[in-house]
Ligand code: C2O
């Protein structure tokens with residue numbers, strides 16, 4: 001383990017830097033409430049004050065919402081924030097009207113108002129929820145939570161099942177959330193990268209386990225922009241699902257890149273010895289830091305369990321012919337060192353100075369923000385393939401709403417089902433999916449400062 005350090009509290013210089021009408025809420029007395037409001041959380045060590053946050057039910061992360069595949073989730077969203085908001089159920093294949101996209105599938109829920117979310121859970125897996133209005137600010141303030149859908153059919157047996165929402169906060173030297181949300185420097189570079197990492201709102205997340213305990217760990221990257229390069233020490237196991245969707249064969253866990261919004265379900269055995277610590281670390285350049293630790297208390301099991309079976313697959317339609325599929329292309333441009341000179345903004349060709357003055361730094365196919373016309377209009381059941389060309393100097397994590405897609409490899413091999421895919425600088429990635437969910441769906445970068453400053457398009461399924 002080279003230069004494995006516990007996290008440090010850096011003092012960073014902080015950079016300065018609307019839609020349909022609301023349906024009437026017809027909730028019953030018994031509908032549970034999900035309330036977005038201000039709160040405080042002990043994010044930093046005890047020598048610092050508690051941090052003022054915005055949280056669902058006042059806590060960070062928000063409550064774990066958990067149900068079984070085939071059931072429904074019903075929540076009255078109550079907005080007690082000083083800002084309009086909404087809830088997006090990330091990765092859930094949902095009815096369009098419940099997708100929570102302000103200005104597209106619903107209007108913003110103003111302070112003091114409420115909105116009823118009610119939807120069926122077709123797929124099992126690890127999902128999460130967050131606002132879709134001023135997302136870069138609202139998530140940075142703590143608005144996110146896990147949505148766990150338990151398998152209807154038998155899933156591999158584990159001793160523990162832990163949800164780990166990993167976040168990257170930018171705190172000032174009083175441990176308060178730094179402002180400067182969406183400043184031009186963050187927007188044009190890697191996004192809002194923080195200086196303090198938490199798991200489930202805890203800067204030193206840790207559990208006690210016995211040796212050879214088998215755990216299902218559900219990792220969720222809830223950071224605005226940080227990519228975690230996950231490695232484990234004293235744990236050994238498999239990746240069994242990505243972005244909620246089971247892999248057909250569990251894959252030996254080695255290194256794992258977790259881009260913003262991505263999830264990974266791991267099944268791991270604790271192989272560290274009694275008295276040792278097993279660690280989940282993130283490696284950045286030459287340095288690694290622990291993000292979660294397991295203290296091995298006593299001996300536990302005599303022998304390791306055998307390799308787990310795959311999780312039961314979700315009912316995702318198989319891809320149709322890729323030859324006759326509807327095709328589209330996204331050329332991603334802009335950002336620092338990108339050399340973008342101009343782009344369409346609000347129907348006008350606009351020079352880079354005016355774009356930057358309006359906080360717009362990135363374009364898809366020469367247009368910033370959501371264009372009037374969809375990138376693709378597909379009829380229900382059609383197979384769609386989209387080539388995405390990252391003509392920028394930065395990585396991006398592209399997220400499609402309402403559908404899971406597969407990457408088409410150069411040799412034609414298909415990758416695992418995902419809802420968010422990490423693209424390196426200069427890389428071209430082609431994805432394919434069956435457009436089986438009617439409605440208007442966003443396709444955007446989940447590095448939230450990037451989507452707020454232009455990296456956004458949409459598809460229509462009719
Ligand atoms: Cu996780 Cu468009 O969002």
Ligand code: CU
Pocket residue numbers: 395396397445446447450451455
């Ligand atoms: Cu991006």
